[in-house]
Amino acid sequence: MRALDRQAFVTDDLWRLHEDGAPPQANDVFRAPSLADALEKISAGPVGAWLPPDQSVDALAPFLQRLSLICIEFPKFRDGRGFTAARRLRQSHGFTGDIRAVGRVLPDQFQALIACGFSSVAPPENHPPDAWRPAAAAEAARPFLLRMIGRAMTTKDAAR
Amino acid sequence: MDIKVIGASRLCDGVSVWLDSRQDWSPDFSRARAFLDTEIADVFARAQRDEQANLVVDARVIEVERGDAGILPSVAREKMRAFGPSIATPEHGVVSTNAPPLTKTLAAAAGVYRYDEHERQFLRDRAAIFRDQVRRRLSGELSEDEFKPLRLMNGLYLQLHGYMLRVAMPYGGMSAAQMRCLAALARRFDRGYGHFTTRQNIQFNWIRLQDVPDILDFLAEADLHAIQTSGNCVRNVTTDHFAGAAADEIVDPRLYAEVLRQWSTDHPELTYLPRKFKIAMTGSPVDRAAVRVHDIGLLAYRNAEGETGFQVYGGGGLGRTPVIGVKVRHWLPEADLLRYVEAILRVYNAMGRRDNIYKARIKILIRDLKPDVFIAMIEDEFAAMEPAYCRLEPEIIAAVSERFVQPSLQNDLPSSSPDLAAQREREPGFSDWLDNNVFPHRQKGYRSVALSLKPPGGVPGDATADEMDLIADLAEKHAFGEIRVAHQQNLVLPHVREDALLDLWRSLRGTQLAEAHIGLITDIISCPGMDYCALATARSIPLAQRLSRHFSDRSDRPAIGPLDLHVSGCINACGHHHVAHIGLLGLEKNGEESYQITLGGSADEQAAIGEIVGPAFSADEAVEAVDQIVSVYLRERAHKETFIAFYRRVGAEPFKEALYARA
Ligand code: HEM
Numbered sequence: 010m011r012a013l014d015r016q017a018f019v020t021d022d023l024w025r026l027h028e029d030g031a032p033p034q035a036n037d038v039f040r041a042p043s044l045a046d047a048l049e050k051i052s053a054g055p056v057g058a059w060l061p062p063d064q065s066v067d068a069l070a071p072f073l074q075r076l077s078l079i080c081i082e083f084p085k086f087r088d089g090r091g092f093t094a095a096r097r098l099r100q101s102h103g104f105t106g107d108i109r110a111v112g113r114v115l116p117d118q119f120q121a122l123i124a125c126g127f128s129s130v131a132p133p134e135n136h137p138p139d140a141w142r143p144a145a146a147a148e149a150a151r152p153f154l155l156r157m158i159g160r161a162m163t164t165k166d167a168a169r
Numbered sequence: 170m171d172i173k174v175i176g177a178s179r180l181c182d183g184v185s186v187w188l189d190s191r192q193d194w195s196p197d198f199s200r201a202r203a204f205l206d207t208e209i210a211d212v213f214a215r216a217q218r219d220e221q222a223n224l225v226v227d228a229r230v231i232e233v234e235r236g237d238a239g240i241l242p243s244v245a246r247e248k249m250r251a252f253g254p255s256i257a258t259p260e261h262g263v264v265s266t267n268a269p270p271l272t273k274t275l276a277a278a279a280g281v282y283r284y285d286e287h288e289r290q291f292l293r294d295r296a297a298i299f300r301d302q303v304r305r306r307l308s309g310e311l312s313e314d315e316f317k318p319l320r321l322m323n324g325l326y327l328q329l330h331g332y333m334l335r336v337a338m339p340y341g342g343m344s345a346a347q348m349r350c351l352a353a354l355a356r357r358f359d360r361g362y363g364h365f366t367t368r369q370n371i372q373f374n375w376i377r378l379q380d381v382p383d384i385l386d387f388l389a390e391a392d393l394h395a396i397q398t399s400g401n402c403v404r405n406v407t408t409d410h411f412a413g414a415a416a417d418e419i420v421d422p423r424l425y426a427e428v429l430r431q432w433s434t435d436h437p438e439l440t441y442l443p444r445k446f447k448i449a450m451t452g453s454p455v456d457r458a459a460v461r462v463h464d465i466g467l468l469a470y471r472n473a474e475g476e477t478g479f480q481v482y483g484g485g486g487l488g489r490t491p492v493i494g495v496k497v498r499h500w501l502p503e504a505d506l507l508r509y510v511e512a513i514l515r516v517y518n519a520m521g522r523r524d525n526i527y528k529a530r531i532k533i534l535i536r537d538l539k540p541d542v543f544i545a546m547i548e549d550e551f552a553a554m555e556p557a558y559c560r561l562e563p564e565i566i567a568a569v570s571e572r573f574v575q576p577s578l579q580n581d582l583p584s585s586s587p588d589l590a591a592q593r594e595r596e597p598g599f600s601d602w603l604d605n606n607v608f609p610h611r612q613k614g615y616r617s618v619a620l621s622l623k624p625p626g627g628v629p630g631d632a633t634a635d636e637m638d639l640i641a642d643l644a645e646k647h648a649f650g651e652i653r654v655a656h657q658q659n660l661v662l663p664h665v666r667e668d669a670l671l672d673l674w675r676s677l678r679g680t681q682l683a684e685a686h687i688g689l690i691t692d693i694i695s696c697p698g699m700d701y702c703a704l705a706t707a708r709s710i711p712l713a714q715r716l717s718r719h720f721s722d723r724s725d726r727p728a729i730g731p732l733d734l735h736v737s738g739c740i741n742a743c744g745h746h747h748v749a750h751i752g753l754l755g756l757e758k759n760g761e762e763s764y765q766i767t768l769g770g771s772a773d774e775q776a777a778i779g780e781i782v783g784p785a786f787s788a789d790e791a792v793e794a795v796d797q798i799v800s801v802y803l804r805e806r807a808h809k810e811t812f813i814a815f816y817r818r819v820g821a822e823p824f825k826e827a828l829y830a831r832a
């Protein structure tokens with residue numbers, strides 16, 4: 010899968026979306042119905058999960074130990090559920106693997122995605138990788154209060 | 170045979186344009202070319218190409234009729250685009266380009282809350298980001314679909330005649346220097362006036378997209394911005410317009426409103442919510458901020474130990490489905506304010522409906538889940554947060570608090586009441602004004618003063634650039650340079666010495682700002698309605714103007730006493746008609762404007778949604794109907810009973826009878 014890292018540099022990794030009916034393998038990303046089954050069959054190697062917008066992160070809770078990647082889907086860039094999903098995974102569930110934004114996201118949202126705990130973005134076709142670097146490089150000043158409370162990251166995230 | 174024209178809004182300045190006979194876009198409707206049904210598909214395809222080429226947006230086919238004076242759009246909104254607004258505006262003509270250039274010195278030491286260089290830089294950065302977004306939009310790199318939420322996040326709407334820019338007055342406060350900036354902005358980039366709204370913002374109606382980056386730069390130097398005045402995010406937090414001054418206040422809510430403002434600004438998680446989100450807060454037992462009709466309402470108070478905390482209401486709102494909020498927490502300690510509010514928003518962001526914008530507000534989620542379940546979910550979310558996350562430690566509160574410039578009130582002033590009594594004798598006009606426009610202050614020897622933005626027959630909430638400058642001067646002279654926007658669309662000078670009241674009144678007397686009617690029937694709240702607003706179903710300003718003239722002329726106006734009269738131009742209820750004692754909602758019935766009347770609404774501690782009294786009236790009848798309602802009240806009330814008390818006692822029946830029985 011092609012993705013951008015936290016600095017918006019392109020990385021090509023081994024992840025691929027699992028296709029229905031194919032034998033489950035390491036480096037596959039599974040949708041909810043096949044995830045439990047796949048985890049039983051794959052004894053070693055990294056496994057990923059795909060979280061559709063209408064599914065709660067709580068559904069992934071039992072599997073988090075075994076997951077190395079969670080792809081959170083954005084059906085529209087105006088649909089902000091994915092931001093909360095990532096926050097909950099990091100904050101309430103303590104997930105430390107890769108969280109990737111997939112689907113319709115905008116370069117203008119890059120900083121917010123990272124601040125919510127995303128660690129990679131799969132850039133959509135209409136916004137190719139080059140368009141994301143400026144957003145990643147921008148250094149924004151922050152309001153007074155936020156400098157004091159450090160909202161963006163949990164203590165765990167900050168250490169990573 | 171049916172004929173049609175093709176209309177659109179020009180991308181660069183938002184001006185309504187129509188295809189003319191040379192197939193160019195003309196801003197002059199009289200040059201619009203009428204096409205036959207058979208031609209329309211081809212011409213429309215060509216209009217869509219211009220949309221693709223980023224010359225125009227919102228290209229559409231418009232039904233027209235042929236009249237004596239040429240063609241005329243069939244529907245009211247398109248008529249308004251072609252010939253509106255229907256009301257006189259202060260400076261008809263074009264946006265002035267030879268107004269004095271903007272100078273940064275205007276903005277020196279701007280706000281009441283002091284920004285530091287980081288914060289100013291933050292506003293500059295945000296302006297720069299938007300400059301880049303505008304550039305990308307004009308070049309076509311961003312589509313209208315993608316750009317729209319980004320411009321809304323910066324308070325920029327596309328309306329009937331152009332872009333409208335909504336600038337935030339955080340929790341309704343501003344300084345004289347900031348007011349002068351608004352005046353300068355109005356002169357340089359608009360037609361010399363602005364509209365103060367029920368959400369303690371100001372709207373400029375004649376803005377060009379290409380100017381907005383410069384406008385935001387200019388605002389930033391005055392610590393002003395348009396961030397999150399629109400869009401599906403946490404909006405400008407509103408509060409009591411007498412905050413920090415009211416005699417009955419327990420906690421100054423501005424401190425917490427500022428904390429919420431900073432926390433919500435560019436919140437990475439909560440910027441693409443299902444729908445807009447409005448928070449209001451008060452620190453007084455008398456609710457002047459309508460907290461029970463907001464998505465979250467906060468009542469700051471102190472417990473028996475003297476600690477500060479909040480009562481939290483959730484799920485109130487107006488619009489299509491008016492609801493009074495439910496109490497979700499009786500006591501929320503100060504330290505947990507952000508955590509708890511974030512927990513509410515997190516539940517809402519994850520679960521609020523996104524399939525239907527009319528059902529997307531938090532009030533619908535709470536109703537669907539049932540309040541108990543919703544409250545349990547918030548508490549779970551709240552409990553799952555890391556203990557240190559976003560906690561407001563006392564040092565943080567103290568640090569933010571220190572940034573507020575406190576007016577140096579004298580604490581040894583004698584009460585000037587005896588002098589005022591003598592002055593009343595000499596100046597009857599002054600006496601009326603004292604009774605209606607002057608309010609008690611926490612400090613002996615001071616009062617808060619409301620300046621009316623509702624002269625008889627005027628546009629509620631509008632102020633000209635000259636008026637803004639005058640108000641800035643008066644605020645500097647009499648009120649430590651502080652100004653507030655009241656949600657009733659008036660302005661307030663919060664700390665005026667009693668012995669300066671007569672002087673202040675004399676300065677106001679010759680202007681449009683001295684109308685002595687705050688809280689009376691002519692102090693009408695009105696949204697912009699069809700004259701400006703693309704969502705309207707009817708005009709609201711002209712009706713408000715007629716009502717204000719009518720009741721200004723009625724010799725018994727003072728006897729009518731306190732009465733909230735509000736007008737909205739559509740079901741979105743921006744004029745708060747649901748919570749008016751008498752509310753008017755503009756609708757369209759068979760192509761005609763009509764007005765539905767609600768009675769008995771209220772936004773205060775006894776918040777209630779008004780009851781629809783019966784079938785709607787035409788504009789002419791509506792003035793008459795309100796007059797009858799008032800007459801019923803005057804005839805049948807008990808001694809000194811206010812309108813709302815009378816309504817609560819007798820209900821709608823006597824009014825219904827008077828309005829509809831004759832039929
Ligand atoms: C002219 C451009 C405006 C547009 C396009 C607009 C749009 C809307 C919409 C769509 C709603 C309904 C939201 C919902 O129920 O989900 C709404 C509500 C509201 N608007 Fe406006 N509005 C405009 C101007 C104003 C003005 C001028 C004011 C103040 C005078 C205002 C204050 C409010 C208030 C107080 C509400 C109801 C509270 C609530 O959100 O439930 N708006 N507006």
Ligand code: SF4
Nearest residue numbers: 696702705738739743
């Ligand atoms: S109530 Fe309707 S007409 Fe009035 S400003 Fe709101 S959206 Fe526009």
